[in-house]
Amino acid sequence: MKFKAFILLPSFQTNTYLLWEEKSKEAMLIDPAAESDAVSDFITNNDLTLRYIINTHGHGDHIGGNVFFKKRFPDAKLAIHKDDKVMLQKSDLNLSLYYEEETISPEPNQLLKDGDNITLGEKKIKVIHTPGHTKGGIALLVEDLLFSGDTLFLEDIGRTDLPGGSYTQLIESINDRLMLLPENTKVLPGHGDGSTIGHEKQYNPYVGK
Ligand SMILES: [Zn+2]
Ligand SMILES: [Zn+2]
Numbered sequence: 001m002k003f004k005a006f007i008l009l010p011s012f013q014t015n016t017y018l019l020w021e022e023k024s025k026e027a028m029l030i031d032p033a034a035e036s037d038a039v040s041d042f043i044t045n046n047d048l049t050l051r052y053i054i055n056t057h058g059h060g061d062h063i064g065g066n067v068f069f070k071k072r073f074p075d076a077k078l079a080i081h082k083d084d085k086v087m088l089q090k091s092d093l094n095l096s097l098y099y100e101e102e103t104i105s106p107e108p109n110q111l112l113k114d115g116d117n118i119t120l121g122e123k124k125i126k127v128i129h130t131p132g133h134t135k136g137g138i139a140l141l142v143e144d145l146l147f148s149g150d151t152l153f154l155e156d157i158g159r160t161d162l163p164g165g166s167y168t169q170l171i172e173s174i175n176d177r178l179m180l181l182p183e184n185t186k187v188l189p190g191h192g193d194g195s196t197i198g199h200e201k202q203y204n205p206y207v208g209k
Contacts, residue, residue, distance in 0.1 A: 001123055001142050004042070005188070009033040012061040013191050017147055020048050024121025028052040029076070030140065030147050031190060032065025039065075040072050050076040052118060056149030056190060057137040058087025059162075060096030066105040079110040079118070081129060084136030093163060112138060128177055132170025133158035139178060141185075146197070150190040152178055154199075157206045158190075171206060179207060
């Protein structure tokens with residue numbers, strides 16, 4: 001699998017990831033933070049077929065580009081965990097009410113749950129439900145890549161003081177789910193630099209608590 005990270009919303013520094021399978025050239029866009037001709041052109045110029053637009057959770061800085069990318073790539077399926085679906089079209093819940101511009105996403109085409117597999121070419125991407133930052137937060141795992149959304153950051157964890165957040169649940173999601181992955185698993189978070197599960201086991205002050 002190949003991926004490329006983009007920052008589309010400098011004020012939030014949200015990582016938008018484009019993930020694709022080399023042989024089939026089928027691609028998935030993870031957390032489109034905002035509209036972007038650069039990402040759209042990258043997809044087109046590399047002959048990629050965008051199959052999915054996935055939101056790791058329903059916050060405005062992760063869904064702000066849904067309208068744009070759904071319009072550019074109408075065949076791509078928009079998917080989010082079922083417990084965050086309600087956030088897509090309610091700006092008080094996705095918090096974009098408090099931003100410069102409100103975000104009202106299109107309806108999702110697919111609702112995800114723990115254990116689902118999403119296919120790109122011959123590769124399966126596994127959905128891991130990681131509630132705590134929001135109720136329907138997910139991480140996506142393929143090969144040695146873990147897209148961790150706002151659950152796990154480099155030596156830090158996501159906020160739990162926003163609506164739907166729970167510190168207990170977040171710690172459980174991290175320790176009981178993500179920390180069971182091999183130590184060489186690369187962590188690609190929703191904000192900031194990447195890490196590995198091994199590094200987080202050693203240096204993240206919240207892990208093991
Ligand atoms: Zn968030
Ligand atoms: Zn975020």
